[in-house]
Amino acid sequence: MSGRKLVVGIVIVAVIGTAAVLAARNGGERGIPVRLDTVERRDLVQTVTASGNIRAGRVVDISSDVSARVQELLVDEGDDVVQGQLLLRLDPTRFTAQVERARASLDQARANRSQQAAAVERAERELGRLERLFQRDSLLVARQQLDNARSDLEIARAQLKALDHGVEQAEAALAEAEEQLSKTIFRAPISGKVTRLNVDEGETVIVGTMNNPGSLVLTISELSQVEAVVQVDETDVPYIAVGDSAVLTLDAFPDQEFSGRVTEIGNSAIVPPSQSAGTGQAAAIDFEVVIVMDDPPGGIRPDLSVTADIVTDRREDVLAVPIIALTVRPADEVLGDSAKASEGDDSGGRPEDRDVEGAFVVRDGKATFVPVEVGITGRDHFEVLSGLSEGDTVVAGPYQRIRSLKNGDPVRAMEGEGRRDDEGN
Numbered sequence: 001m002s003g004r005k006l007v008v009g010i011v012i013v014a015v016i017g018t019a020a021v022l023a024a025r026n027g028g029e030r031g032i033p034v035r036l037d038t039v040e041r042r043d044l045v046q047t048v049t050a051s052g053n054i055r056a057g058r059v060v061d062i063s064s065d066v067s068a069r070v071q072e073l074l075v076d077e078g079d080d081v082v083q084g085q086l087l088l089r090l091d092p093t094r095f096t097a098q099v100e101r102a103r104a105s106l107d108q109a110r111a112n113r114s115q116q117a118a119a120v121e122r123a124e125r126e127l128g129r130l131e132r133l134f135q136r137d138s139l140l141v142a143r144q145q146l147d148n149a150r151s152d153l154e155i156a157r158a159q160l161k162a163l164d165h166g167v168e169q170a171e172a173a174l175a176e177a178e179e180q181l182s183k184t185i186f187r188a189p190i191s192g193k194v195t196r197l198n199v200d201e202g203e204t205v206i207v208g209t210m211n212n213p214g215s216l217v218l219t220i221s222e223l224s225q226v227e228a229v230v231q232v233d234e235t236d237v238p239y240i241a242v243g244d245s246a247v248l249t250l251d252a253f254p255d256q257e258f259s260g261r262v263t264e265i266g267n268s269a270i271v272p273p274s275q276s277a278g279t280g281q282a283a284a285i286d287f288e289v290v291i292v293m294d295d296p297p298g299g300i301r302p303d304l305s306v307t308a309d310i311v312t313d314r315r316e317d318v319l320a321v322p323i324i325a326l327t328v329r330p331a332d333e334v335l336g337d338s339a340k341a342s343e344g345d346d347s348g349g350r351p352e353d354r355d356v357e358g359a360f361v362v363r364d365g366k367a368t369f370v371p372v373e374v375g376i377t378g379r380d381h382f383e384v385l386s387g388l389s390e391g392d393t394v395v396a397g398p399y400q401r402i403r404s405l406k407n408g409d410p411v412r413a414m415e416g417e418g419r420r421d422d423e424g425n
Contacts, residue, residue, distance in 0.1 A: 031365055031410030037396035039388045042320040044378035046313040047247075048240060050230035050289065054250070054304040057225030057292070060190055062217045064205040065183045066090065077197040081188040081220065088217070090184035090205065095177070102177040106170035113163040120160050123153040192222035195302050226296035228260060228306045231270060231286040239312040240265060246291045246310045253297055262310060264290035313376045320381035321359055321388060325396040326372065327403065328355040334369050334407060358387060360395040360405055367395055369407045 068090035075087050127149040134141040196219035199205060205215035228248055232240065240262060248258040266288035273285065291308055331354045357374075360367040375383030388394070395402055395411060405411070 031412040032367075032401060032405065033414040034367075034395045034401055034405075034411045035397035036362060036393050036413050037322050037325060039319055039321055039384065039390055039392040039394060041317050041390060042378070042381060044315045044318060044320055044376055044381060044383055045311055046239075046315075046376040046378060047309040047311055048232060048236040049307065049309050050232045050236070051305065051307045052228060052230030053302075054300060054306050055227050055229055055302050056192070056195070056221030056223050057227055058190065058192070058222040059195075059302070060192075060220045062087075062186060062189070062220065063208065064090070064215050064217055065207060066095065066180055067204065067206045068092075068094070068184060069204045070199050070201050073199070073201045075194050075197070075218075077194050077218075079194045080192070081194060082191045083188055085188045087186040087188055087194075088199070089186070092181055092184045095181040095184055098177040099174070099181050102170070102174040106167070106174050109163065109167045109170040113160065113167050116156065116160045116163050120153070120156040123149070123156040127153050186217065188220060190220055190222055192220045195219050195221040221302055223296070223300065223302075226293045226300055227263075228291040228293060228308055230289050230291065230306065230308045232289045232310075234269070234285040234287065237265065237287050237289075240289060240310055241312075244310050244312060246308045248291065248293060248309075249307050250300075250304055252300075252304050256297070258297070259294045260291040260308070261294070262289060263292050264288075315376055315383050318375070319384035319388060319390055320378065321372065321374070321384050321394060322381055322396045323377070324399060324402070325359045325394045326357060326374065326382055327359065328357050329369055329407075330354075331356050334358075334371070360402065360407075360411075361388070362393040362395065362411055365410050365412070367405055367407070367409050367411045 070088060071091045072089040073087075074089075075081060075085075081087065127146075130141050130146050130149050134143075134146055196216075198216050198218060205217060208215075228246075242262055242265060244262045246260045246262060248260050249256070250258070268287075269285045270288055271286070289308075289310070291310070334356055356369075356371050358369055358371040361370045362368075370387050372382075372387035373385040375385050377383075395405065
């Protein structure tokens, strides 16, 4: 009985072992399950994606040139205003008093000048009388008396000239006082919307100094032209040109896209490297790019967040391979096949020391690595310049299997996965 059980056990083990070997063999023959895609002709659009904020095409920040209390506020934040509209008034009491004092000083200066002008006329008449007497009879008027009269006239004229300058100073002081008084009244310099209001009635605004910024009273934005100001990484800036089109999306307007055009590209970094040199960290170098929206929506506001896809290049009806299908392999793994075509590299190193960029083409159920030269980058595909032909079947995922795939490995389409047009993972 025990012998029979032993024989049965041996048979079962043998069957299991044979099944395992057959399963492994069949699995190897079927190949590694991968996603497959076909090299086809497509229209590709290369874009640079950047984020930033919305700002008005024209913005005026209104600050106060005098320090005073807000006496009357005539607008609220969000109000539409027209150029020249009265916005607010500051308390004019102190400035009105300065105007009155300056005007009184001017009146006094003018009176003093009039008085001195009369003194000049009197000195002229006195000199003329003495000169006539001297000409009639030199004994009637002494030479010294005549000289003194001439000196008195010169002194009177000089004093009159000084008082003329005094009148000019008083007039300038009055104009300055009136200018200060006029600055207590704020009018809209442009037509637009009040997008920021930093004061309320009863608050005191102050004048800025060298070390102390003054009060920003309010901001008026002209929103008929709206700009998206985005930050672009230094590696993407060379691909952007003034006039490039862009597609804008705003969080405040979901499921909507807006068109725009690049009008300005910064010539220097937003944060210069010198300002981050002491932080011990390599700061990102970003440049400011300004995009004017073609048709801004109603209700748009400054400072809204925006994402821009700037179109930097287009290709129509070109061969394209999925981005995920492209990988790199050491040249020594593909030497003797297609990698030898790259031995004339100008890098100066040996070909086997370089990485070769390419894709795995499926031929007779096996993955064959083919070097590929690519052009522009679309959203999901690279433009193929050389290495692949239309209709080629390439391995397009998953990513980890592409990384571990070797030249000549057998492959098969994944269960439930046809040839895909998306890059997948």
